[in-house]
Amino acid sequence: MSAVYVRIGEYRSKYHSDVDCPSLNGKQDTYMGQESMAEEKAKEQGLAACQHCKR
Numbered sequence: 001m002s003a004v005y006v007r008i009g010e011y012r013s014k015y016h017s018d019v020d021c022p023s024l025n026g027k028q029d030t031y032m033g034q035e036s037m038a039e040e041k042a043k044e045q046g047l048a049a050c051q052h053c054k055r
Contacts, residue, residue: 002017002038002039003036003037003038003039004016004017004036004037004038004039004042005017005018005019005021005024005034005035005036006024006034006035006036006037006042006047007024007031007032007033007034008032008033008034008035009030009031009032011027011030012047013046013047013048014047014048014049014050015037015039015042015043015047015048015049015050016050016053017049017050017053018050018053019034021050021052021053022052023050023052023053024050024053
């Protein structure tokens with residue numbers, strides 16, 4: 001199982017494989033930090049893979 005990164009808070013819809021992805025760290029007015037979790041757990045929460053992350 002691989003770890004992915006997600007935004008903390010209600011404004012999230014994607015999970016990220018790149019911790020430096022601009023989509024993960026952007027929108028500073030709603031940014032409350034980030035956390036890592038298993039990719040399967042992110043999918044269970046209804047999050048989709050970010051298309052901007054470097055693979």
